Amino acid sequence: MRARLLEATVDCLVERGFAGTTTTLVSERAGVSRGAQLHHFPTKNDLVVAAVEHVTMVRADELRAAVAGVPSGERRTRQVLQVLADHVTSPAFTAALELWVAARTDPTLLAAVAPLEKRVGRETHRLTVEALGADEEVPGIRELVQATLDLVRGLGLADTVTDDRRRRARILDRWAEVLDERLGVAG
Secondary structure, eight states, X not given: OHXXXXXXXXXXXXXXXXXXXXXXXXXXXXTOOXXXXXXXXXXXXXXXXXXXXXXXXXXXHHHHHHHHTSOSSTTHHHHHHHHHHHHTTSHHHHHHHHHHHHHTTOHHHHHHHHHHHHHHHHHHHHHHHHHHTOOTTSTTHHHHHHHHHHHHHHHHXXXXXXXXXXXXXXXXXXXXXXXXXXXXXXX
């Protein structure tokens, strides 16, 4: 039942946004009584934070698996960038984005979301360093990796309002060249 509530919440966030996600709608969508929903999640914020944390952990597992599946060799950097771009253009990212925007003006929600975002950010950074074979002991490389993550996150944000695949592909092609040059990748 808990899993159904979490999945229904994420679906509602993606389809209706934070403001349009209600506990009543989530209960109906999950096929559970309102009382059962309240037993597991007494407030909307409890429900939404739990749902985004759940989907974030699932996304982290998926990201780890996708990065592990990128073959070594020519164009690896570009393939890693594609994995990251797919990560930030997923419905789960859209749900998380809805939560971030809502948390901006809701101190209670922000207190729950900020530590989660910090943890996810650190893990994503670590995975990206590993996937790119980046040596953060080299001056400027840590910032380059973070700029990469900021770039793909921005591309993910742009994708929420328009189909941005073509432009995103061109940007990622060029950024892969920049990374390969700066990271000293042959090929």
